[in-house]
Amino acid sequence: MLNGKRILLIVAGGIAAVKVPDLIRRLRERGASVRCILTKGGAQFVTPLTLAALSGQKIYQDLFSLTDESEMGHIQLSRDADILLVAPATADIMAKMTAGIADDIATTALLATDKPVMICPSMNVMMWTHPATQANLETLKARSVEIVGPGAGDLACGEVGDGRLAEVKDIIAALNRFFQRQRGDGALARMRVLVTSGPTHEPIDPVRYISNRSSGKQGHAIAAALANLGAQVTLIAGPTAEPDPDGVAVVRVETAAQMLKASREALPCDIAVCAAAVADWHVADASKTKLKKSTTPPRINLAPNPDILATLAQPGPQRPLLVIGFAAETGDVIEKAKVKRAAKNCDWIIANDVSPGSGTFGGDDNTVHVITAQNVESWPTLKKREVAEKLAGLIATHAAKFL
Numbered sequence: 001m002l003n004g005k006r007i008l009l010i011v012a013g014g015i016a017a018v019k020v021p022d023l024i025r026r027l028r029e030r031g032a033s034v035r036c037i038l039t040k041g042g043a044q045f046v047t048p049l050t051l052a053a054l055s056g057q058k059i060y061q062d063l064f065s066l067t068d069e070s071e072m073g074h075i076q077l078s079r080d081a082d083i084l085l086v087a088p089a090t091a092d093i094m095a096k097m098t099a100g101i102a103d104d105i106a107t108t109a110l111l112a113t114d115k116p117v118m119i120c121p122s123m124n125v126m127m128w129t130h131p132a133t134q135a136n137l138e139t140l141k142a143r144s145v146e147i148v149g150p151g152a153g154d155l156a157c158g159e160v161g162d163g164r165l166a167e168v169k170d171i172i173a174a175l176n177r178f179f180q181r182q183r184g185d186g187a188l189a190r191m192r193v194l195v196t197s198g199p200t201h202e203p204i205d206p207v208r209y210i211s212n213r214s215s216g217k218q219g220h221a222i223a224a225a226l227a228n229l230g231a232q233v234t235l236i237a238g239p240t241a242e243p244d245p246d247g248v249a250v251v252r253v254e255t256a257a258q259m260l261k262a263s264r265e266a267l268p269c270d271i272a273v274c275a276a277a278v279a280d281w282h283v284a285d286a287s288k289t290k291l292k293k294s295t296t297p298p299r300i301n302l303a304p305n306p307d308i309l310a311t312l313a314q315p316g317p318q319r320p321l322l323v324i325g326f327a328a329e330t331g332d333v334i335e336k337a338k339v340k341r342a343a344k345n346c347d348w349i350i351a352n353d354v355s356p357g358s359g360t361f362g363g364d365d366n367t368v369h370v371i372t373a374q375n376v377e378s379w380p381t382l383k384k385r386e387v388a389e390k391l392a393g394l395i396a397t398h399a400a401k402f403l
């Protein structure tokens with residue numbers, strides 16, 4: 001859900017600012033980009049260098065900085081984000097937000113923005129419960145500012161009660177919920193989508209298997225990009241090191257037979273994207289016990305696996321309205337992929353070169369051709385995430401016209 005989201009993080013002056021580095025790390029792990037505004041008070045607790053190193057971006061501290069203004073004006077800064085997140089939000093910054101005061105870069109950005117705002121209050125319990133702060137809180141809520149926390153417990157000042165900055169995991173969960181709600185209006189809202197991803201493992205015996213070099217990066221990125229457009233995505237994932245994308249229902253499987261079963265169970269759906277590198281064969285007589293080393297190597301008898309894409313694309317009442325396959329080829333990519341598209345009866349096929357030098361299997365980049373019955377569109381080399389977003393956009397455009 002947070003993948004690709006741009007977060008403008010405003011760090012105000014409270015002891016809880018020491019938790020901000022961890023927050024930035026966790027947001028970036030989830031694919032969000034984080035740009036920070038650090039107030040004078042915030043800089044007493046966390047250094048700009050720490051925030052710059054963790055966010056990988058410059059830190060904005062001065063409203064009247066000539067360099068900053070020439071690079072990106074403060075108004076632009078406040079708009080160039082999907083959400084403004086204030087963490088920690090002090091009583092002071094809440095009061096300024098309520099009153100519309102704009103006396104530094106943080107409060108100016110908050111007043112000038114046209115984007116949603118989420119605040120994570122953190123302060124002494126008496127300050128939190130003070131009628132002034134509580135009245136400000138109500139005003140901010142009435143203006144649709146999202147509030148996360150504060151939690152209760154031991155406070156840095158030695159007192160006990162409400163006022164602790166929400167836990168990092170709770171801030172992340174609140175952001176996820178927020179974007180989930182927002183995507184209810186997405187281009188693929190209410191569309192049911194099935195995505196297969198990763199390799200399959202076909203056991204030889206309980207410890208050995210046949211597989212391939214697929215990492216699952218492309219399929220998982222597609223599932224995430226479709227979910228970001230509001231689709232209800234079921235991701236059938238073979239064994240991969242990729243983390244489960246946020247906001248996607250993930251079914252983990254091992255073999256092609258299990259992937260087919262899980263795919264059938266995910267029907268009916270509107271769209272199917274088969275990005276998995278399904279093993280073409282399984283071991284016909286896989287041993288239930290570990291094969292022992294012997295003087296003569298064992299003979300492995302292979303039997304064909306079911307073709308999941310071809311099965312899903314078969315005409316019939318359960319056929320998704322749009323079925324998209326991948327074609328991993330090593331040479332003559334477009335021509336072979338055209339043949340594959342027709343043979344498997346899918347609507348589109350995404351052809352890519354997986355020759356050893358291409359770096360596609362396991363790598364972060366992909367060079368694809370989108371082949372439909374009518375035409376071939378060749379895309380430049382892109383990050384797999386970018387391929388996923390472009391493909392999700394194309395699916396959304398198609399869905400708007402035909403589905």
Ligand code: CTP
Pocket residue numbers: 196256274275276277278279280305306307308309310324325326327328329340
């Ligand atoms: N596919 C599938 N089930 C299989 C084999 C492939 O669903 N048992 C799907 C893949 O997910 C992909 C498409 O079929 O969308 C093409 O996969 P690819 O490996 O390129 O082709 P194969 O059908 O395996 O043919 P070949 O290996 O001969 O190129």
